[in-house]
Amino acid sequence: MRILLFSGKGGVGKTSVAAATGVRLSQLGYKTLVMSVDPAHSLADSFDLGGALFHGSTGDPKSIHDNLWIQEVNIQREIKRHWSEITGYITSVLKTSGLSEVEAEEMAIFPGMEELSAMMYVNQYRAEKQFDVIVLDCAPTAESLRFVSLPTTLEWYAKHVFKLQRRVMKAVRPIVNRLGPIEAPPDSYFGNLQSLFQKIQGIDTLLEDPQITSVRLVTNAEKMVLRETQRAFVYFCLHGLTVDQVIVNRVLPDQITDPFFEGWRKTQRGVIREIEAYFAPLPVSTVPLFNHEVLGYEGLRELSDRLYGFDVDPAQVTRAEKSYSFAVVDGQYEVRLRMPFVQKAEIGLFKKADELVVEVGTNRRHIGLPTSMAALVPTKARLEQDMLVIGLRSAT
Numbered sequence: 001m002r003i004l005l006f007s008g009k010g011g012v013g014k015t016s017v018a019a020a021t022g023v024r025l026s027q028l029g030y031k032t033l034v035m036s037v038d039p040a041h042s043l044a045d046s047f048d049l050g051g052a053l054f055h056g057s058t059g060d061p062k063s064i065h066d067n068l069w070i071q072e073v074n075i076q077r078e079i080k081r082h083w084s085e086i087t088g089y090i091t092s093v094l095k096t097s098g099l100s101e102v103e104a105e106e107m108a109i110f111p112g113m114e115e116l117s118a119m120m121y122v123n124q125y126r127a128e129k130q131f132d133v134i135v136l137d138c139a140p141t142a143e144s145l146r147f148v149s150l151p152t153t154l155e156w157y158a159k160h161v162f163k164l165q166r167r168v169m170k171a172v173r174p175i176v177n178r179l180g181p182i183e184a185p186p187d188s189y190f191g192n193l194q195s196l197f198q199k200i201q202g203i204d205t206l207l208e209d210p211q212i213t214s215v216r217l218v219t220n221a222e223k224m225v226l227r228e229t230q231r232a233f234v235y236f237c238l239h240g241l242t243v244d245q246v247i248v249n250r251v252l253p254d255q256i257t258d259p260f261f262e263g264w265r266k267t268q269r270g271v272i273r274e275i276e277a278y279f280a281p282l283p284v285s286t287v288p289l290f291n292h293e294v295l296g297y298e299g300l301r302e303l304s305d306r307l308y309g310f311d312v313d314p315a316q317v318t319r320a321e322k323s324y325s326f327a328v329v330d331g332q333y334e335v336r337l338r339m340p341f342v343q344k345a346e347i348g349l350f351k352k353a354d355e356l357v358v359e360v361g362t363n364r365r366h367i368g369l370p371t372s373m374a375a376l377v378p379t380k381a382r383l384e385q386d387m388l389v390i391g392l393r394s395a396t
């Protein structure tokens with residue numbers, strides 16, 4: 001099974017590109033599910049399926065064409081299925097602070113719940129071998145990063161917080177129950193949490209395996225959008241995911257000759273050059289701005305033809321290695337990047353704002369550093385077979 005994850009800044013065209021990819025894959029004969037991981041679902045709208053009708057649906061995969069299913073997770077149903085105990089408890093606590101039942105229920109939907117539900121499904125479909133490819137249409141960057149970092153975060157909570165909380169609760173429950181009005185959570189609450197963890201177990205391995213999961217970043221040819229795309233790239237690398245393509249959507253086509261757009265065209269050309277330099281050796285594909293909204297199966301098919309031409313299979317694994325990875329070894333930060341066929345003497349290294357720039361001959365690789373490492377400076381570099389390992393330490 002393959003998982004293709006589409007991420008990018010708000011409004012750049014993620015849903016359209018993810019849906020169009022689903023169309024192409026299904027035409028190639030793959031059993032394909034396009035799943036919306038965005039709480040503000042717009043996948044069914046993209047296929048022009050009559051919003052109200054679809055949104056009231058069960059949240060199960062819905063067959064919309066040969067080999068093609070779409071799914072918008074219905075969070076209310078997921079709560080009933082998996083989280084009745086947990087949200088029930090949170091609701092009761094919130095109600096004691098004076099909120100109405102409805103308000104409390106609404107507040108008890110905590111951030112990340114949608115993403116968690118989606119992960120459970122991905123895990124389930126993999127086990128049941130239901131689909132050949134799952135295309136994930138993600139929410140804007142920040143939320144999709146939360147999606148990929150959830151397994152690690154949850155594991156940490158499971159290890160440190162919940163176990164501790166459970167022990168503390170055992171001791172204090174008799175007192176709390178007597179004091180009221182806030183009740184201590186019942187034991188089943190913890191049982192519920194535990195079974196939840198089991199359902200997403202192994203998902204991090206799926207996400208980090210480049211043979212299974214590829215991240216595709218959708219962007220527009222604008223500076224502000226590019227900055228966010230670069231940050232997203234860094235964080236996906238940080239979480240061990242493999243980004244294998246950058247898709248620049250809404251590029252002004254050549255047939256627009258109106259002088260009004262000249263400035264825009266110049267900007268776009270410059271930004272596309274910058275994108276190619278920054279993300280090299282990743283392939284950068286472009287999609288033109290259409291003269292109409294991209295909507296419905298036919299509209300999406302047109303987009304997929306423009307994006308993939310007539311012979312590209314989007315499920316193909318084109319990159320089996322991560323662009324770079326971060327690690328802490330003996331208290332020292334390290335960046336590791338694959339650099340086959342280079343000699344140490346050829347390598348130049350310097351820091352530019354929050355980027356590490358690696359030069360080999362006339363080639364340059366920009367490595368964005370995550371916030372926690374942005375203030376560090378490179379100290380030494382060594383080659384371990386074809387891996388360049390750069391040590392970083394604080395400047396002071």
Ligand SMILES: Nc1ncnc2c1ncn2[C@@H]1O[C@H](COP(=O)(O)OP(=O)(O)OP(=O)(O)O)[C@@H](O)[C@H]1O
Binds near residue numbers: 016038139288
């Ligand atoms: N190449 C294009 N040419 C013309 N219109 C486009 C193109 N790509 C996307 N659109 C239109 O732009 C709008 C936004 O696209 P879409 O919903 O795919 O963006 P998104 O990144 O998923 O947004 P959000 O961040 O809100 O989820 C839609 O109306 C879509 O039809």
Ligand SMILES: [Mg+2]
Binds near residue numbers: 014015016138
């Ligand atoms: Mg969207």
